[in-house]
Amino acid sequence: MQALDEVIRKRIKETQAKQKKCYDAKQQKRVKKFSFSEGDRVLLRNSLKDTRKGGRLTAAWTGPYTLKTILPKGVCILTGIDGMELKSKQNMARLKPYRERPADNVQQQPVTTDASSVDGDAADVGHGMLCFMQP
Numbered sequence: 001m002q003a004l005d006e007v008i009r010k011r012i013k014e015t016q017a018k019q020k021k022c023y024d025a026k027q028q029k030r031v032k033k034f035s036f037s038e039g040d041r042v043l044l045r046n047s048l049k050d051t052r053k054g055g056r057l058t059a060a061w062t063g064p065y066t067l068k069t070i071l072p073k074g075v076c077i078l079t080g081i082d083g084m085e086l087k088s089k090q091n092m093a094r095l096k097p098y099r100e101r102p103a104d105n106v107q108q109q110p111v112t113t114d115a116s117s118v119d120g121d122a123a124d125v126g127h128g129m130l131c132f133m134q135p
Contacts, residue, residue: 034097036076040067041098044078044090064098 036042043061052058065078068085074092079085 034095036067036070036092036095036097038067038070041065042067042078042095043098045094045096047094061096 041064043063044065046058046060046062049056049058049060065080065086067076068079069077070092071077071089075089076092076095077085077089
């Protein structure tokens with residue numbers, strides 16, 4: 001009876017170890033690791049979004065901020081665009097790198113509201129709006 005219990009316990013431990021190995025491998029793929037240095041521009045995770053109801057329209061990330069100082073245990077001091085430090089120190093797990101978007105070279109065409117630029121059956125009703133009259 002005791003031999004059977006030992007075999008069962010051994011198999012349970014082997015199975016648990018195998019499951020832990022698979023779980024850890026899956027989690028390792030999911031977690032993105034970033035390395036930061038002082039002077040890097042970063043975005044800060046908006047934690048209020050996670051705890052408030054109806055916060056789905058608020059931005060998930062705030063910033064960009066600049067890393068001023070990196071302290072021990074993964075803590076850092078951030079400064080805003082204006083150079084002012086944030087009131088509290090932040091954990092680096094809440095940061096992600098900031099990547100600037102390339103400037104768009106698209107120029108918008110000016111919108112004309114003249115009645116002369118539209119078909120002949122349109123009339124200007126004021127305030128830049130057009131009204132189409134039916135014959």
